[in-house]
Amino acid sequence: MSAKIILEKRHNASPMMRYLSPLLAIGLTVIAGGLIFLAMGQPPLKALYLYFIDPLTSIWSLQELVVKASPLILIGCGLAVAFRANIWNIGAEGQLLIGALFGSSIPILFGDWQSPLALVCMLLLGALGGALFGAIPALLKNRFRVNEILTSLMLVYVAQLLLDWMVRGPWRDPHGYNFPKSVSFEGWHQLPIIIGNGRVHMGIILVILAVVILYWMMTKTIKGFEIRVIGGAPRAGAFAGFSQTRMVWFCLLLSGALAGLAGIIEVAGPVGQLQPSISPNYGFTAIIVAFLGRLNSIGVMMAGLLLAVSYLGGEGVQIELGISDKTTHVFQGMLLFFILMCDTLIYYRLRLLSSMPKLTQGGSLP
Amino acid sequence: MECKIVSLHSTHEPPLLEVKNLVKQFGNLTANDHINLHIQGSRIHALLGENGAGKSTLVKMVYGALQPTSGEILWQGERVIVDSPARARELGIGMVFQHFSLFEALTVAENISLALPANLREGNLEQRISELSHDYGLTLQPDALVADLSVGQRQRIEIVRCLLQQPRLLIMDEPTAVLTPQEAQSLFTTLQRLTSEGCAVLYISHRLEEVKQICHGATILRHGKIVASVDPQIETAASLAQMMVGAEVHAVSHGTVAASGQPLIIAEQFSQAADTPFGVDLKAVNLQVRAGEILAIAGVAGNGQSELFAALSGEQTNNKPQAINMCGQACGHLGITQRRRIGAAFIPEERMGHSAVANFSLSDNIILSRHSLRDNHDQQSLVGRSGTINYTLARDINMHIGKVYDVRKGQPDPEAGSLSGGNLQKFVMGRELDRRPKVLVVNQPTWGVDAGAAALIRQALIDLARSGSALIVISQDLDEIFELADQIAVISRGYLSPAQPAQSLSAEQIGLLMAGAHETSTQAQTL
Numbered sequence: 001m002s003a004k005i006i007l008e009k010r011h012n013a014s015p016m017m018r019y020l021s022p023l024l025a026i027g028l029t030v031i032a033g034g035l036i037f038l039a040m041g042q043p044p045l046k047a048l049y050l051y052f053i054d055p056l057t058s059i060w061s062l063q064e065l066v067v068k069a070s071p072l073i074l075i076g077c078g079l080a081v082a083f084r085a086n087i088w089n090i091g092a093e094g095q096l097l098i099g100a101l102f103g104s105s106i107p108i109l110f111g112d113w114q115s116p117l118a119l120v121c122m123l124l125l126g127a128l129g130g131a132l133f134g135a136i137p138a139l140l141k142n143r144f145r146v147n148e149i150l151t152s153l154m155l156v157y158v159a160q161l162l163l164d165w166m167v168r169g170p171w172r173d174p175h176g177y178n179f180p181k182s183v184s185f186e187g188w189h190q191l192p193i194i195i196g197n198g199r200v201h202m203g204i205i206l207v208i209l210a211v212v213i214l215y216w217m218m219t220k221t222i223k224g225f226e227i228r229v230i231g232g233a234p235r236a237g238a239f240a241g242f243s244q245t246r247m248v249w250f251c252l253l254l255s256g257a258l259a260g261l262a263g264i265i266e267v268a269g270p271v272g273q274l275q276p277s278i279s280p281n282y283g284f285t286a287i288i289v290a291f292l293g294r295l296n297s298i299g300v301m302m303a304g305l306l307l308a309v310s311y312l313g314g315e316g317v318q319i320e321l322g323i324s325d326k327t328t329h330v331f332q333g334m335l336l337f338f339i340l341m342c343d344t345l346i347y348y349r350l351r352l353l354s355s356m357p358k359l360t361q362g363g364s365l366p
Numbered sequence: 367m368e369c370k371i372v373s374l375h376s377t378h379e380p381p382l383l384e385v386k387n388l389v390k391q392f393g394n395l396t397a398n399d400h401i402n403l404h405i406q407g408s409r410i411h412a413l414l415g416e417n418g419a420g421k422s423t424l425v426k427m428v429y430g431a432l433q434p435t436s437g438e439i440l441w442q443g444e445r446v447i448v449d450s451p452a453r454a455r456e457l458g459i460g461m462v463f464q465h466f467s468l469f470e471a472l473t474v475a476e477n478i479s480l481a482l483p484a485n486l487r488e489g490n491l492e493q494r495i496s497e498l499s500h501d502y503g504l505t506l507q508p509d510a511l512v513a514d515l516s517v518g519q520r521q522r523i524e525i526v527r528c529l530l531q532q533p534r535l536l537i538m539d540e541p542t543a544v545l546t547p548q549e550a551q552s553l554f555t556t557l558q559r560l561t562s563e564g565c566a567v568l569y570i571s572h573r574l575e576e577v578k579q580i581c582h583g584a585t586i587l588r589h590g591k592i593v594a595s596v597d598p599q600i601e602t603a604a605s606l607a608q609m610m611v612g613a614e615v616h617a618v619s620h621g622t623v624a625a626s627g628q629p630l631i632i633a634e635q636f637s638q639a640a641d642t643p644f645g646v647d648l649k650a651v652n653l654q655v656r657a658g659e660i661l662a663i664a665g666v667a668g669n670g671q672s673e674l675f676a677a678l679s680g681e682q683t684n685n686k687p688q689a690i691n692m693c694g695q696a697c698g699h700l701g702i703t704q705r706r707r708i709g710a711a712f713i714p715e716e717r718m719g720h721s722a723v724a725n726f727s728l729s730d731n732i733i734l735s736r737h738s739l740r741d742n743h744d745q746q747s748l749v750g751r752s753g754t755i756n757y758t759l760a761r762d763i764n765m766h767i768g769k770v771y772d773v774r775k776g777q778p779d780p781e782a783g784s785l786s787g788g789n790l791q792k793f794v795m796g797r798e799l800d801r802r803p804k805v806l807v808v809n810q811p812t813w814g815v816d817a818g819a820a821a822l823i824r825q826a827l828i829d830l831a832r833s834g835s836a837l838i839v840i841s842q843d844l845d846e847i848f849e850l851a852d853q854i855a856v857i858s859r860g861y862l863s864p865a866q867p868a869q870s871l872s873a874e875q876i877g878l879l880m881a882g883a884h885e886t887s888t889q890a891q892t893l
Contacts, residue, residue, distance in 0.1 A: 008450075008452075220754050220755060221752075221753040221754055221755060222733075222737055222749045222753050222754075222755055223753060225730070225733060225737070225755060228726075229723060229726075229734065232723055232725065232726075233719045233720075233723045233724070235716070235719055235720045236719055236720055236721070236722065236723045236734060238681045238702075239679075239681065239702065239712070239714060239720055239721060239734065239735065240702075240703075240734045240735060240737065241680075241701055241702040241703030241704075241706070241738070243701075351452075
C-alpha cells in the first residue's frame with residue numbers, strides 16, 4: 001500500500017500561533033543544533049552555551065552584538081516593507097556592496113575633504129547607490145515583467161565582481177603593498193564611536209531611526225495602508241487607486257537605499273576601508289531577519305539581535321572548540337527552514353492519503 | 367450508479383440526512399439556533415433565507431467545513447461526525463460552491479483530476495468525463511482550456527467533479543446566480559435526472575420562481591432559526607419572500623422621473639484592447655447618461671462587462687482624455703482616485719478582494735475607496751496632510767453606514783470577510799452612496815443578495831438617481847434591469863447596443879440583442 005502526504009488549508013489558523021511561530025522555530029533550531037554538535041563528537045550543552053549564551057556575557061561581546069545587528073536590522077526592515085507588498089527583493093547583498101562603493105568615493109577620491117559634511121555625503125551617496133542598484137530590477141519588472149527575484153539575485157554577483165575589480169584596480173591603495181584594499185578611512189570619513197573606546201558607532205542611531213520611522217509608516221500612514229492592500233489584495237489596490245507600478249519602484253528603491261546605507265555604515269564603521277569582502281552575507285541573512293521578525297520593524301529589531309548572536313556564536317565555537325565557523329550558516333539555514341516550516345504548518349495541516357480505495361467499496365461506475 | 371440502488375429501497379427508510387437541534391455560535395452571535403431538517407432521497411430541497419440568515423453556516427456544517435457547537439447530524443439514520451469536507455465526500459455528500467476554484471490555464475480534465483482522490487484519478491479519466499457529462503446533459507470537452515469557457519460551462523466542471531464521486535446528496539449554493547436563463551434550464555434538467563436516480567439535492571437560491579419550478583420542499587431560515595417548512599408548489603413567490611424577510615417586501619417605487627438634466631456620463635467611440643489574453647476588447651462604445659437617469663447594461667457574463675467597468679472607473683485608463691466625460695470633465699486619462707474627486711463612485715462586481723479586502727476591518731475598508739476624499743458631513747479628511755490616517759473618523763463613518771444601511775455584524779468593526787455576502791454588499795453600497803456621488807457605476811449590484819437586501823439596494827439606487835445623479839447599472843438579471851432602468855443597452859462581445867427607453871423594450875428583444883443582433887450595425891458604423 002502506498003501513501004502520500006498532502007497539505008490541506010486550515011479553516012481557522014490561530015492568529016496567536018503566528019507570533020509564537022518564531023519562538024517555536026528558535027526552539028527547534030537549538031534542538032537540531034544540539035544534535036548536530038553531538039554527531040560531531042562535541043559536548044552539545046557546552047557547545048550550545050558557547051554558541052547562544054556566551055556572546056551575551058561580556059561588555060565587549062554585547063557591543064559587538066550591536067555592531068553586527070545594525071546592518072541586519074537596517075536591511076531587514078527595508079525588506080520587510082517590500083515583502084509586505086509581495087515584492088521580493090532578494091538582492092540586498094548587492095545593493096549593500098554598491099552602496100559601500102558609492103559612499104567610499106568621498107574618502108578615496110576626495111581624501112583631503114575633512115568635515116562632518118563629508119560624512120553626511122558618504123551616507124547619502126551610500127543610500128543613493130543602493131537605491132540605484134535596486135532600481136534595475138524595478139525597471140526590468142515594470143517595463144518587461146521580469147521576475148525581480150531572479151534579477152535582484154543575479155545582480156548580487158555583478159556587484160561582488162565590480163567591488164573586487166575596483167579594490168584590485170582603480171581604487172587600490174597605492175601605498176598598500178599591492179594588497180587589494182583601498183586607503184584606510186580617517187577622521188570624518190569614519191563614523192564616530194559613541195561608547196567610550198568601544199566599537200559601537202553613530203550608525204546605531206540611524207538604525208533606530210529607520211525602525212521607528214518605518215513602524216510609524218506601516219501602522220499610521222496611508223503609504224503603509226497602500227503597501228498592505230497591494231500585498232494582500234492587488235485588485236482591491238487597483239480599486240483604491242494605488243498603482244502597482246509605483247509600488248514596485250517605491251519598495252525596491254526603499255529597500256535598496258537601506259541596504260546601501262548599511263553598506264556604507266559597514267565600511268565607514270567597523271571595516272574602515274574598502275576590501276573585497278565587506279559583508280558576511282548580511283544582505284541574505286536579513287531575509288531571515290525579516291521573516292523571523294514577522295515583516296514588522298519592531299520584530300525585525302529583535303530578530304536582528306538574535307541573528308547577530310549566530311555570527312558571534314559561530315566565531316565563539318570556532319575559537320573554543322575548533323569547529324568551522326560555517327556553523328553560522330548551518331544555524332541560519334536551520335532557522336529559516338524551521339520558521340518557514342512552522343508558518344506552513346500553522347496555515348496548513350498535513351494529511352496522510354492512502355491509496356487504498358475507501359470510497360468505491362459501496363459501488364462502482366456503470 | 368449507486369443512486370439507483372437507493373431508489374429501489376422502500377420509503378420507510380430513515381431519511382438520507384437528518385439534522386437534529388443543530389446549534390452554531392460565533393462569539394455572541396447564534397448563526398444557527400436549534401435547526402431540525404430532514405432530507406429524503408430523490409428530492410430537491412430548497413434552503414431559503416435572507417443573507418445572514420444562516421444558510422451557508424448550516425450547509426458548511428453538513429459539508430464538514432464548520433463544526434457545530436451542539437446538536438447532531440444523522441446520515442441514513444446513523445449518527446456521524448463530519449469533521450472535514452473529505453469525510454463528507456466519503457459519506458457521499460458533494461457540494462458545488464458559488465465561487466469556483468479552477469485553474470484557467472489548465473484543461474477541464476486536468477482541473478477535475480487535480481481535485482479527485484488518487485483512486486478515482488486512475489483509468490481513462492477523459493473518457494469517464496465525457497461519458498458522464500453526456501449522460502447528464504452537461505456538455506463538456508475534457509480537453510478544452512478552462513480560460514475559454516463561459517461561467518456556465520465552468521460550473522458544469524464543478525458538477526461533473528462532484529458526480530464522479532457518486533454523491534448521494536448534492537449541495538448547491540446559488541447555482542443559477544451566474545447562469546443565463548438557458549443555462550439555468552439545462553441545469554434543472556440535469557438536477558431532475560439526478561433525482562430520478564435517487565440522489566437528493568439541497569438547493570440554496572434567492573430566485574423564488576425557480577424554487578417553485580424545481581423544488582419538492584423548502585425550509586425557510588430567518589435570523590438563524592427555521593421559520594417555516596413549506597411545499598413551494600403551493601406557495602407563491604410573494605408568500606415565500608414574505609416568510610424570508612418576515613414582512614412584506616416593498617415593491618421598489620420608481621418615483622417621478624425627473625425631466626432629463628445635463629448629460630453627466632458620456633463615452634464617444636470608446637475603444638480599448640483587452641490587457642489580458644482572456645479579456646474582451648471594447649469596440650466603439652457610445653453612451654450618454656443624463657442627470658436623474660439610470661442606464662442599465664444587460665448582457666451575458668463575460669461579454670465585456672468587467673472591461674467596461676474598468677474603463678468607466680479608471681482602473682484602466684485611456685490615453686484619449688475625451689473618450690470619457692464625467693460631470694462635464696474629460697477624464698479618459700484620469701485614474702480612479704481623480705474620477706472620484708470629480709464626484710464619481712464605483713462598485714465592482716466582486717466583493718472579496720476587489721471592492722473590499724477580506725482580512726481588513728470594515729473601518730479599514732472605508733479608507734480603501736475614500737482615502738483621498740473629504741467626508742461630506744463635516745469636511746474632515748481620512749488622511750491628514752502628513753499622510754497619517756484618521757482611524758477614529760474611519761470608525762465613525764463605519765458605524766454610521768452600519769446603521770443607515772442595516773449592515774448586520776457580530777461586533778462593531780469586524781473583518782470584512784466575516785460578513786455574509788449580502789451584508790458586505792450593503793456595506794460596500796453604503797460606503798459609496800453615503801458620499802452622494804453625482805455619477806455612480808455599479809456592476810451586478812445584487813449578485814448573490816437576498817430579496818430583502820436587494821430591494822433595499824435597488825431602492826437606494828433609484829433614490830440616488832431621482833436626487834439628480836447619473837447611474838450606470840451593469841447587470842445580468844433582467845428583472846433587476848426592468849425594475850431599475852430608464853434606458854437599456856445590451857453588451858455583447860465588446861459591442862454596446864444603442865440605448866433605448868426601457869418601456870419600449872421587451873425581454874425577447876433584449877434576448878435577441880444579447881445574442882449579438884446589434885453587432886453588425888455597430889460594426890458598420892465604425893467602418
